[in-house]
Amino acid sequence: MSFPWAKEYKPAIGLTQWLDEKLPLPRFVYNAVGAGYPVPRNLNYMWNFGVLAGFCLMLQIITGVILAMHYAPNALVAFDSTEHIMRDVNWGWMMRYAHANGASAFFVVVYLHIFRGFFYSSYKAPREMIWLLGVVIFLLMMATAFMGYVLPWGQMSFWGAKVITGLFGAIPVVGEPLQIWLLGGFAPDNAALNRFFSLHFLLPFVIAGVIILHIWALHIPGSSNPTGVEVKAESDTVPFHPYYTAKDGFGLGVFLLIYCAILFFAPNALGHPDNYIPANPLSTPAHIVPEWYFWPFYAILRAFTYDFFFIPAKLMGVLAMFGSILVWFFLPWLDTSPVRSGHYRPLFRKFFWFGLIPTMAILFYCGGAPAEEPFVMLSQLASLYYFAHFLIILPLVSSIEKPEPLPFSITEAVLGKDESAVLNANPTAA
Amino acid sequence: MVRLFGPLVGLFFAVALLWSFGNGAYSAITEPAAPTAEHEFHLHPKDVKFASDGVFGKYDKQQLQRGFQVYKEVCATCHSLKHVAFRDLADLGYSEGEVKAIAKQWGTKQPTFDPKSGERAERDNIASDYIPTVYYAGQGVPPDLSLIAKARHNGGAYVYSLLTGYQEQPAELLKKFPDSKTPDGLYYNPYFANLNLAMPAPIASDDQVAYSDGTKATVDQMSQDVSAFLMWTAEPKADKRKQTGWAVLGFLLAATVLAYLAKKNVWADKH
Amino acid sequence: MAEQASIDTSAEAGEGVRRRDFINIAAVSFAGVGGAAVLFPLVSQMAPSADVLAQSSTEIDISAITPGQAIKAIFRKQPVFIRNLTPAEIASADKVDASSLRDPQTLEERTKEGKTNWLITMGVCTHLGCVPLGAGEGEVKGEFGGYFCPCHGSHYDTAARIRKGPAPKNLEVPEYSFISDAVVKIG
Numbered sequence: 001m002s003f004p005w006a007k008e009y010k011p012a013i014g015l016t017q018w019l020d021e022k023l024p025l026p027r028f029v030y031n032a033v034g035a036g037y038p039v040p041r042n043l044n045y046m047w048n049f050g051v052l053a054g055f056c057l058m059l060q061i062i063t064g065v066i067l068a069m070h071y072a073p074n075a076l077v078a079f080d081s082t083e084h085i086m087r088d089v090n091w092g093w094m095m096r097y098a099h100a101n102g103a104s105a106f107f108v109v110v111y112l113h114i115f116r117g118f119f120y121s122s123y124k125a126p127r128e129m130i131w132l133l134g135v136v137i138f139l140l141m142m143a144t145a146f147m148g149y150v151l152p153w154g155q156m157s158f159w160g161a162k163v164i165t166g167l168f169g170a171i172p173v174v175g176e177p178l179q180i181w182l183l184g185g186f187a188p189d190n191a192a193l194n195r196f197f198s199l200h201f202l203l204p205f206v207i208a209g210v211i212i213l214h215i216w217a218l219h220i221p222g223s224s225n226p227t228g229v230e231v232k233a234e235s236d237t238v239p240f241h242p243y244y245t246a247k248d249g250f251g252l253g254v255f256l257l258i259y260c261a262i263l264f265f266a267p268n269a270l271g272h273p274d275n276y277i278p279a280n281p282l283s284t285p286a287h288i289v290p291e292w293y294f295w296p297f298y299a300i301l302r303a304f305t306y307d308f309f310f311i312p313a314k315l316m317g318v319l320a321m322f323g324s325i326l327v328w329f330f331l332p333w334l335d336t337s338p339v340r341s342g343h344y345r346p347l348f349r350k351f352f353w354f355g356l357i358p359t360m361a362i363l364f365y366c367g368g369a370p371a372e373e374p375f376v377m378l379s380q381l382a383s384l385y386y387f388a389h390f391l392i393i394l395p396l397v398s399s400i401e402k403p404e405p406l407p408f409s410i411t412e413a414v415l416g417k418d419e420s421a422v423l424n425a426n427p428t429a430a
Numbered sequence: 431m432v433r434l435f436g437p438l439v440g441l442f443f444a445v446a447l448l449w450s451f452g453n454g455a456y457s458a459i460t461e462p463a464a465p466t467a468e469h470e471f472h473l474h475p476k477d478v479k480f481a482s483d484g485v486f487g488k489y490d491k492q493q494l495q496r497g498f499q500v501y502k503e504v505c506a507t508c509h510s511l512k513h514v515a516f517r518d519l520a521d522l523g524y525s526e527g528e529v530k531a532i533a534k535q536w537g538t539k540q541p542t543f544d545p546k547s548g549e550r551a552e553r554d555n556i557a558s559d560y561i562p563t564v565y566y567a568g569q570g571v572p573p574d575l576s577l578i579a580k581a582r583h584n585g586g587a588y589v590y591s592l593l594t595g596y597q598e599q600p601a602e603l604l605k606k607f608p609d610s611k612t613p614d615g616l617y618y619n620p621y622f623a624n625l626n627l628a629m630p631a632p633i634a635s636d637d638q639v640a641y642s643d644g645t646k647a648t649v650d651q652m653s654q655d656v657s658a659f660l661m662w663t664a665e666p667k668a669d670k671r672k673q674t675g676w677a678v679l680g681f682l683l684a685a686t687v688l689a690y691l692a693k694k695n696v697w698a699d700k701h
Numbered sequence: 702m703a704e705q706a707s708i709d710t711s712a713e714a715g716e717g718v719r720r721r722d723f724i725n726i727a728a729v730s731f732a733g734v735g736g737a738a739v740l741f742p743l744v745s746q747m748a749p750s751a752d753v754l755a756q757s758s759t760e761i762d763i764s765a766i767t768p769g770q771a772i773k774a775i776f777r778k779q780p781v782f783i784r785n786l787t788p789a790e791i792a793s794a795d796k797v798d799a800s801s802l803r804d805p806q807t808l809e810e811r812t813k814e815g816k817t818n819w820l821i822t823m824g825v826c827t828h829l830g831c832v833p834l835g836a837g838e839g840e841v842k843g844e845f846g847g848y849f850c851p852c853h854g855s856h857y858d859t860a861a862r863i864r865k866g867p868a869p870k871n872l873e874v875p876e877y878s879f880i881s882d883a884v885v886k887i888g
Contacts, residue, residue, distance in 0.1 A: 092750070257682050276580040306453040692727075
């Protein structure tokens with residue numbers, strides 16, 4: 001694809017000319033993230049997180065491959081080999097902390113990326129496929145992160161493995177055999193640890209593959225932008241390089257500052273102390289919680305405390321937890337408003353800022369809190385809103401809302417003419 | 431299709447949640463959760479300062495040596511320290527010779543096994559050995575202490591609070607929860623998660639350990655020293671980590687400022 | 702800025718461009734330096750870890766080895782041969798003119814003074830690293846009565862010097878010292 005005004009790759013010297021004829025890799029890069037990719041000129045900093053997420057995946061793969069050189073996936077020695085990395089391997093402590101906090105950083109970045117998509121309705125036509133692939137990436141990330149957390153074979157690792165595979169046990173009839181099959185035993189042990197290690201090593205490369213599809217799909221319609229107005233002319237775009245490489249470079253610097261501050265000065269702040277206790281199949285920690293990035297979904301899982309007709313509470317929780325992410329797949333068809341950006345959707349915007357965001361915050365908090373009142377009741381109300389927001393409110397809002405007037409073009413929005421234009425057309429919008 | 435089934439699925443989950451919520455609210459009113467002794471009498475660790483606290487903090491090697499002495503003379507009979515090797519003690523400021531001597535004189539010997547004769551025996555420890563595991567047959571399971579300071583919230587302060595927190599069970603507790611009397615053979619300590627533990631106060635009197643550096647060996651001092659030592663065993667690389675961190679952050683700050691200026695340059699003609 | 706411009710005689714626009722270029726180049730260079738610095742831990746993590754390095758010396762009791770006998774010990778996870786030479790073996794080694802050998806060394810140069818009978822060498826063939834035969838009881842000692850490497854047929858003499866076959870060097874003598882008459886420390 002691309003816009004007619006996209007710059008064409010011109011090999012500068014003989015070597016690149018030769019390469020371009022045999023294997024046009026430089027051309028491919030040039031068109032993907034170089035000067036050959038025209039991008040809306042008005043992207044704000046919320047558009048930095050895609051590149052940052054890619055960076056996080058690279059970081060995880062590099063540190064992960066290194067950790068795998070020293071780690072031993074055997075229940076007898078896994079915990080000790082982790083400590084061996086922390087104490088004896090040259091820079092091993094840094095590699096492990098970089099990987100553990102890298103997972104958190106990856107999720108922070110991806111959550112911001114997803115919520116950017118929610119606010120600007122990046123999932124809408126013609127970008128549905130980008131969104132669907134993104135949800136697939138998110139699911140793969142969750143699976144990878146979960147299996148990675150099992151590997152140190154601490155108390156939280158062990159009980160996390162037991163509880164999460166237990167979710168599959170909720171499925172009627174096949175649940176229990178399925179759980180035993182997943183674990184290769186009746187409880188997490190060597191078999192489970194070894195297969196989790198193998199899959200934890202494999203999945204990131206699958207994620208990398210889906211990311212390539214995600215970016216490929218992105219390049220068909222081109223990037224969306226904060227106004228949600230499609231690109232109309234060359235003046236609406238700038239080449240990715242140098243404009244967005246420079247902007248992403250600065251964003252990467254800020255990201256690394258925050259990430260390294262945590263890595264070097266509070267590396268265990270996001271972890272749980274119990275995972276420094278070796279796995280003990282005979283004693284469950286008093287308060288087991290998954291890693292922070294699963295808390296909202298964990299809260300939804302725990303919100304179902306009573307059997308609903310013939311459906312056991314446990315199964316309801318599992319259905320709801322998976323459903324809470326699966327519902328994202330249907331977003332492009334649930335939200336039918338012709339306007340994309342939340343900036344021009346007054347009602348949608350209210351539900352986003354005063355509905356969805358506080359709900360996620362409450363779910364997040366309740367997921368990390370013990371299973372006691374008032375947290376259970378709070379998470380029930382928040383889960384209720386969560387499902388209502390996506391499945392009921394969003395379709396309703398898109399049909400009754402009267403959007404605010406859009407700028408004529410991106411250029412107009414950037415150069416500040418839209419303010420007066422909007423005011424002239426609709427004085428109440430101020 | 432989606433617009434038809436979406437709201438139905440939404441309603442289904444909403445009703446199921448309301449059902450749970452209603453039942454939960456009803457039972458919360460009719461049978462409120464009973465308070466427990468742990469809930470009301472468990473205390474968070476005391477506020478105690480260590481040399482290694484904060485982003486500029488560094489371990490006080492003199493204190494770590496004293497703490498090691500307390501571990502060796504008080505804790506080591508029941509608690510292992512299996513992730514620490516004798517060679518690691520060089521980080522506390524001991525010379526190579528001192529490390530070797532500590533290893534050789536260590537009370538618990540290194541078990542050996544002759545695969546030919548099948549004989550089990552033991553030998554003196556050497557510097558490259560890990561501190562041998564100790565076994566405890568009595569009541570309770572003394573945990574390995576290598577990582578204890580990271581395995582508890584606010585671990586250093588936790589260890590210190592636990593060591594100095596033994597006391598008589600408060601009369602108020604017994605009055606309110608008559609069933610929660612400390613069982614025989616256990617000891618009351620409000621800093622322990624379930625209030626009663628099998629370990630009697632290990633550091634019971636001043637001068638239990640004879641310090642050679644002139645520090646007065648009060649119960650409080652010994653408790654602080656051994657807590658500091660266990661913080662080191664849990665995170666021996668903390669000093670290097672912070673030192674590296676400052677270099678990295680300094681570099682990144684400069685790089686980020688430059689990146690910002692470069693970004694402004696590039697965009698100068700587009701705003 | 703103004704002061705600088707007055708010193709610099711070039712046009713103001715040109716100066717501005719150069720300053721901008723400088724910042725962009727500096728930013729890219731910083732990224733390059735940062736990337737290179739990260740390589741250091743990535744590379745050095747593969748070097749031996751602290752626990753491996755700590756085992757780089759080993760103490761061995763040699764009191765039970767009678768003349769003519771040899772033992773295999775382990776040093777850095779590799780075999781080391783400790784051999785108590787008989788007077789006949791010493792004589793046969795001394796008889797050879799060292800300068801005529803592929804790797805010229807005398808037995809004296811390969812042992813400690815006053816302890817010429819204790820031949821301590823790595824049990825690693827200098828050709829491609831197999832373990833030569835000859836230290837264990839009943840093993841082939843090769844044509845020169847020392848060690849024989851079955852992989853590619855290297856023969857070593859009673860001073861463990863290469864005499865025949867593809868190996869380029871004598872069996873390596875590790876660093877060692879006698880702690881007492883009964884104990885030798887290797888490494």
